[in-house]
Amino acid sequence: MASQTLFIATGSQPFSSQFQEMLDMLLTGAAFGQATTLWLTPPCLAMLRLCPNEALAQLADFGVRCVVDDDEDCPVPAGALCADELLSLRIQSHQILVF
Numbered sequence: 001m002a003s004q005t006l007f008i009a010t011g012s013q014p015f016s017s018q019f020q021e022m023l024d025m026l027l028t029g030a031a032f033g034q035a036t037t038l039w040l041t042p043p044c045l046a047m048l049r050l051c052p053n054e055a056l057a058q059l060a061d062f063g064v065r066c067v068v069d070d071d072e073d074c075p076v077p078a079g080a081l082c083a084d085e086l087l088s089l090r091i092q093s094h095q096i097l098v099f
Helices: 017-031 042-050 083-092
Strands: 004-009 035-040 064-069 079-081 095-098
Touching: 004 017, 004 083, 017 035, 017 064, 035 042, 035 083, 064 083, 079 083
Parallel strands: 004 035, 004 095, 035 064, 064 079
Antiparallel strands: none
């Protein structure tokens, strides 16, 4: 299995410099063929509902997989994972970055 990097978006405002830095890192990893997943946590999703960011909708086009908790409504394309699947994703990731 290819090495996996997991980014966890915890609640940064969608237009903050920290959020933009995360997007840049996601796209850079994807450009170099790194398996990259972005987990949009409930606090982050709450911010995205208030202030949508279209850049997230385009991540799949660059090979970035977005995931959310299975009971969350997501304003961008994302796969829903149950708690066990999210735990497995964390365990299998060789690198985890929290923003």
